[in-house]
Amino acid sequence: MGRGMLRGRRAPVPAWAAVALGLVPAAVLLAAWWLLTRGEPEYRAISPVILPTPADVFGFVPRLLHTPGDAESAFWRQVLLSFRRVALGFGVAVAVALPLGTLVASFRGWRLTFGPTVAASGYVPIAALVPLSMSWWGTGEMQKVLFLALAFLVYLLPLVIRALDAVPDVYVSTAHTLGASRAQVILRVLLPVAAPDIWHALRLAFGVGWSYLVLVEMTVLAGGLGAMIFTGQRRSELRPQIYVVLAVITLIAWAVDLGWARLGRVLFPYREERA
């Protein structure tokens, strides 16, 4: 029976079935939500203060999209603000992680110097750095971007090093016998061969970044999507906002992830396909 199931993993599935199956968990979740929040507020299984009805949440979307008054607080501006922070923090982290990771993976002196720090830094409780980052860098944009950069860096650096370490020695040796200098080995062999794995690491990191974004934005004046969750938590009439923002962040992160994957297939046509 087990073997039959394994064989089934490779069997072709019609596209409509794949889509339908993929929607099942979302449909079950929605149905459960609807059931749990049915009827008069007093008799519900879960209080509306904790879990609003689907109608409340979906009804909240137009309200968010047509914010009256100042355009500063408009929803799409908050989305852009958050996206900008994630992207900037990511950019800074990549600008450090790629060269540093390459040096650590390529040269013994760099590995001996930075290896232990990189290994240990994976265990720093990043969340605890949020208050610290405020005392270091204030409460402006720089603090948010630099905190995110730090979080991205700690996540990314070991993955970059591991991707480069995974390049088989035979490529490096071969390049040397073909007359490559050390720099040529790094630039023309090590990095290109590791590139699909590095790309995968970037993709994973970018996705994880959204969790850190919410963390650093969870103050009243921070602005962005995290702050919207924060205010939604403090004011019960804005409770549905939390769920909308949750869904928006998830959808944005997912869409971006699909973009990474698709771009990866274009950039690295030589990568053997894996599911």
Added chain:
Amino acid sequence: MSAQRAAAGDAPPVVEFRNVTLRFGDYVALLDVSFVVPDRPDAGEFVSIIGPSGCGKSTLLNLIAGFLQPTEGEVLVRGRPVEGPGVDRGMIFQQYSSFPHLRVLDNVCFGLRLNAAARGLSDPEIVERAREMLGHVGLAGHESKFPHQLSGGQKQRVAIARSLVLEPQILLMDEPFSALDEPTRLEMQELTVALWHRVHPTIFCITHSVEEAVYLAERVFVMSHAPGQIAYDIGDVLPPSLGVKPLDAQERPEFKAAVRAVTDVFRAVDRAPRGGR
């Protein structure tokens, strides 16, 4: 001047080991190994290296390649001590080494492009040479494939073309066909002999098959292990194999006799009491 020296017959040997010992800590990988592979004006020599596993066959190749330095003694290539890897010594490994991010043609162009300035080659000239070499190894028509689209034998053909296109004086092959299935192996043996006669570098080829060693080589080093030494250096019994398919060659009495002779030596070496550890 070097032409005069060659004419006078005193050109330095292509490869010379002078009392080479290599230790890794307490472990003696090679002990006092000496041999000479002379410089022949027309064609390089084909040396097969066989021996029990762990006897230092790869170590010997890595010393010639320049990946390792001897602890004692001297490794000379054309009279000069080896200081590191270089384009004059190509190397083919057992593991597939075609760069996965480059198409077949670009894999073969790789070395020439790195050395384009030194050799005064334009890119069209490089591509032309690479295409010609791909034709010699039987890969015409596969130029724009990526390595993952090739079979194991085809990947080794890419590796061979990529090395030979640089016209190395020495080609080092470390069990190049061990990962291939039997029919492909025989095909590759025949191809190797044909290419050797076409490009005539000096070839050192490690193998664990006596038949392969006898078919390919003019000279066989049988190594003993722990410490690694060249126990026997066999040359005179080996029949030439150009233009003869491996399976046909194996039917011949002189081939069988050579295989028998080398196998006996191999067995004697394998059964000998081990020194060191």
